[in-house]
Amino acid sequence: QVQLVESGGGVVRPGGSLRLSCVASGFVFKSATISWVRRAPGKGPEMASRLSPSGGATYSTNFVRGRFTASRDNDKNTLCLQMSDLQPEETAVDYCSCDAHGISGRGTQVTVTQ
Numbered sequence: 001q002v003q004l005v006e007s008g009g010g011v012v013r014p015g016g017s018l019r020l021s022c023v024a025s026g027f028v029f030k031s032a033t034i035s036w037v038r039r040a041p042g043k044g045p046e047m048a049s050r051l052s053p054s055g056g057a058t059y060s061t062n063f064v065r066g067r068f069t070a071s072r073d074n075d076k077n078t079l080c081l082q083m084s085d086l087q088p089e090e091t092a093v094d095y096c097s098c099d100a101h102g103i104s105g106r107g108t109q110v111t112v113t114q
Contacts, residue, residue: 002027003103004024012086014113016112018086019081022034038110039092040089040091043092047060048068049064049081057070086110088112088113090112091110
């Protein structure tokens with residue numbers, strides 16, 4: 001079964017950090033470009049980071065501003081997104097997505113609140 005499963009979301013205070021993980025199965029992970037995407041309430045999806053098969057990462061210039069670090073472990077079919085200095089407007093469902101296979105995970109909820 002081709003799937004992506006995220007974990008690591010939670011509730012943090014403004015300025016806090018979270019580390020998200022995404023585990024892939026059912027396809028050749030090491031050959032796939034994978035994106036981290038977030039969907040905030042009432043908004044469309046926004047790409048936060050994209051990881052090439054070799055692990056090279058690009059980040060959104062709209063909101064990341066050096067606060068996120070994306071990585072992948074091709075031996076474990078896993079991606080991670082370390083996020084810091086989170087703000088309330090970043091409350092969203094964060095998920096990983098693979099365009100080549102047309103799949104996205106269900107996501108993990110990130111809530112930033114006092």
